Amino acid sequence: MTLWRIRATVDDRPGYLSVLTASLALRGVNILTVQVQPTEHGAVDDFLVDAPDTLDEAGLIAAVERGRGRDCWVTRSEARGLADQPTRVLGLATRLVRDPDATGEALRTLLGADAVSWRPASAGLDRGITGAGMLLADPAGGSFALQRAEPAFTPAEYARAQALVELAATVARRAADQVTLVLPDGAETAVRPATADDLSGVLELHESCSPLSRQRRYLGGASLPQPARLRRLLEPSRGVTLIATSTAPDGAADSVVAMANLLGEGDEAEVALLVRDDWQRRGLGSALLRRLVQHADRAGYAALLLHVQAENTPMLRTLHRLGRPSTVERDGALVTLTVPLAAERKGTFLTPNA
Template sequence: MTLWRIRATVDDRPGYLSVLTASLALRGVNILTVQVQPTEQGAVDDFLVDAPDALDEAELIAAVERGRGRDCWVARSEARGLADQPTRVLGLANRLVRDPDATGEVLRTLLGADSVSWRPASVGVDRGIVGAGMLLADPAGGSFALRRAAPAFTPAEYARAQALAEVAATVARRAAEQVTLVLPDGAEVAVRPACADDLPGVQELHEECSARSRHRRYLGGAATPPPARLRRLLEPSRGLTLIATSTVPSPAGEPVVAMANLLGEGDEAEVALLVRDDWQRRGLGSALLRRLARHAERAGYGALVLHVQAENTPMLRALRRLDRPNVAERDGALLTLTVPLAVAAVAERKGTSLTPGA
């Protein structure tokens, strides 16, 4: 007996799957596993079967077509194919937890793709399935482009692949950004990605900042933003928010002393900082800005953008310490500063090749 994978589309109507399985049974084919994936064209049935050695690919296709199957694809399988799909996906997710930089190889294994490449973030790119290709959003920035000659990708496969890409991005973000910084004056702060549970601490940070500091951060006013807006800043849909907490305990725990936001928009990422007044001029803002710049580079953004009041000397000083070229545009009292980033090394970190374009 020989293991085969068979994929075919049947009308999504009662009894049609049983007609197909009966046709295979008449040729002595034993169905080991079956997955049904709904699509607009019908139900895509994915079988792992054990067939008599005498049956070849053409005879299996003929049996499927007699069972009202169409768009049939048949290929030899290996014993590892006996693992069911949930077990395989969990195993691949476990690999990403250990090594999030293996995202490209994990996606290739999951989908049996012929090629996987990583592309920098681009404006106006539609993610999804187009012909023999699939374009996935990398939550850290950019996209994964996959190609497979056959069989065609299905929406269920797209959903699984996107979920694994999100696992990798989350693990990478959490692991890479949990550090303790020692400032030039010897003070220590813990820096980590923000989460929704940080809302009370961030609200307290805003309350303890001066109106001037809040106005410099938000430009349009000095009031503390409403909770709904702060929640969006803590967990942006694209980008990263870091918070810094003092390692010196207080009755309320470890107070939040700074918040740094990296908000993705197309190929660029906007950066903004809020540092508690008594922690300003101690190198904390510069350290947070450097970490956001490195994250943006890894995520494939083409540039950082900062909107800064011309009189905001601390922020301009932190930007100078970043020691990267920038382009400044002035509109009255507001400066817009653009810092180009290099993305050439990003694809290697993600375990893929870099494909130009979108």
Template sequence: MALWRIRATVDDRPGYLSVLTASLALRGVNILTVQVHTTEVGAVDDFLVDAPDQVTEADLRAAVERGRGRDCWVARSEARGLADQPTRVLGLATRLVREPDAAGEALRALLGADEVTWRPASPAPLGGVGATTMVLADPSGGSYELRRREPSFTPAEYARAQALAELAASAARRDADRVTLVLPDASEVLVRPATAEDVTGVVELHESCSARSRQRRYLSGAAWPSPARLRRLLEPTQGLTLVATTGPGGDAAPVVAMANLLGEGDEAEVALLVRDDWQRRGLGSALLRRLVGHAERAGYAAVLLHVQAENTPMLRALRRLDRPAAVDRDGAVLTVTVPLVAAPAPLPRQVDATARTHRAH
């Protein structure tokens, strides 16, 4: 028996797929997997089949034509083709989370493309798909152009490829936000985007902070948020949460600070919690600058901070931003609004002058 891939277009009408499969069955062909790509000209059926050794490519083409299929493409396949499409896509997605720079290779593997080229110019207007060429928008800027002689690209493949490109760009942005900061006293902290797995470390951070520090963060004397709410803070629907860790242990090292950027509409709210023994060392100012920079790149019009009037360290950090700000007072609480000017998105690996890139291995 031999593995083959067959792709053919049939009319998208009841019973037509069964006619095609019956025609293949008459040749002793066993269908292992089938994917259906809906197009404007009909349903494109993509089969992985196991055929008797004596069955040739010409035999398979003839069987497809007798089964009312057209635009047939047939090619030998390898054992790795037995992995179904969702499994292959998940494997590629896992690789991109670890290696965002491998987007081109992942797209080639996903589509079996003959050639993948990245271009600095964005597609006009929004990319597209043709028979042998596909153009994808790179959310980080630029575009990918893919070429494949056969089989023809389908809209379903375009949607999958664009989703993979967006995942790569998202992973690259997260990687760019992962840095080692060198503070004015020469101490170092790893700053990275938070995940739900950080909830234990963030609970310990709250336990290590004084009641005064927690009260300044949450503007109340109530207990700190529940673990369920902390998970939502760590991975906000809109915005970004950063955690700072120090000491050996990598991502499992103790969390000494948490910085939240929570988006709502065209504005984002910023809040910080820094462990008492790490306050007045420049860490809060560094985190604040990174969140404001992220908000600006993300296109927010302004960031808001609700600060107690007696919170001198936070007010000092705000002054160090050296940006114009409007201040409204409501009793003991100040609302500081920092307007932002949208800036061109930086390269995925660009970091500020106070940080050096930290890559996870």
């Protein structure tokens, strides 16, 4: 027996796939896997089959055509083809998490492309499938161009490839966001996007903060937030949470010393900071706030919202150091500042009225 890959198009109507599989079965062909990809021209059926050694490429094509299949493409396969498509995609995704620079090779492996190249951004390029080519948008800028003589690309393959490119861009962006900050007093702290694995460290951060610091962060009280709420803050559905960690002089494990949240809602994003008491007034809050502004700019938010207690002078000074124009509204003891991001970057920061 010999392994083959067969791709053919059939009318997307009830029973047509069974006619094709019956035609293959009559010639002793064992279907190992099948994927059905809808297109505007019909259903593209992708088979991995085990066929008798006496059946060659021409015989397989003839069997497909007798089963009402058309646009048939047949090629020999190897044992590694036995891995189903979801398993292969997950394997490639794992590879990209470890090495996002391998995007081109991952695309080649995923689609069996003859050539993969990266092109700079150009207004004249249309993303999508054109004949034997595919053009994918790179979120980091530019496009990936793929060529494959046969079989023709399908919309399902385009969607898988685009998802893989976006995953690689996200991993690369997260890696770039991991920085070491050197504060004015010479202290160093590592800043990176938070994950769900940081929950225990963030719980310790809240326990280490004074009731006043927690009250200023959450406005409604000084009690410790529930773990479920912190999990949502660590991985918001829209936005990003940054944490700052510090290594103890004795080489103990890293401890979380600050958390900065950017929570998106509509075209605006709300910002909040929590810095451990012994790390306050050292420039860490200002550095984290600037990085959140950069994230908001990249994400395309129109404005930032910051809710601050009127007596929270340290936070107001931190906001002032941003050097961005803003509007200020006061409701009793609460001050709401709106920082537009699409407007001019220069201007005078407005402080709340007494």
